[in-house]
Amino acid sequence: MADATIRRMAVSARRGTPLTLEEISSTALRLIDEGGVEGLSMRKLAAELNVNPMSLYHHVASKDALIRLICATIQQRVRIPPDDGTPWQDQLRALAVAYYRHARSHPAMWTHLHAHPEIIEDRTLVIWATLYRILRQAGVPEPELRRTSDVLHAFVTGLITTEVQGHVPDDPDETARTFDTAVHLMINGLASYSAR
Structure with a gap:
């Protein structure tokens, strides 16, 4: 036809x-x-x-x-923090929160994407470019960007997967505090690059 x-x-x-x-x-x-x-x-x-x-x-x-x-449509809807001079810590927090909200809004799609790494690990996605930008601002050396981004992604993905699959207490306040703690730990860990 x-x-x-x-x-x-x-x-x-x-x-x-x-x-x-x-x-x-x-x-x-x-x-x-x-x-x-x-x-x-x-x-x-x-x-x-x-x-x-x-x-x-x-x-x-x-x-x-x-x-x-x-996946491309979702990516366009994720609120990516702009490169506007905001401290990298705030940008990383904003990116983590945006990613978290996406997962909470579309748990079935999120679970599918993370079961098919060839989709989510496409380094041309804007979320990866944004994370790399933030990591550079945090002082992460170029040779360590990929490894560091993979570790952060695994950390956040594991936390979100635990929640999406119902393995956390059914207490929204406690869940929010747990996520905040995770982001705080990431930021503190990355701060060690700036101190070098």
Whole structure:
């Protein structure tokens, strides 16, 4: 079927409203939030968007491509701290909190991403570039950036995984204090680079 025909079908089923990547991604993320990644299918997504399932393939080639699109959309929504002269400690705290909120908002997607390291470990993602920038400001030498970022990521990921999987007390205040303690420990550990 020609691309123009697919586009016409997608538009006509939706009464003249063209399908966008943002709409596809947002709707897919909502379906994942409701039923997990396993519950998402191209057919179910098409029904939710009121389009022919084949029209989705004009925008995303497969479910894997859809997951990568969702990852990019989430990344755009994470509040990345700007490079505005704010102390690196505050920037690291802001980045950790933004990452934490993302995990809490979309636990099924977050769990899936971290079960597939080839997605989350893509060093072209803005979250990694931001973390590297903050680590440089903290005095971490270039040869140690990758290792240090991996350790911090593992630390925060482990903490979030424990919470997302329900292995912490059901006390939001205690959970918040635990997260604050973890961030405080990270900042104190990184401060040793500045002192060298």
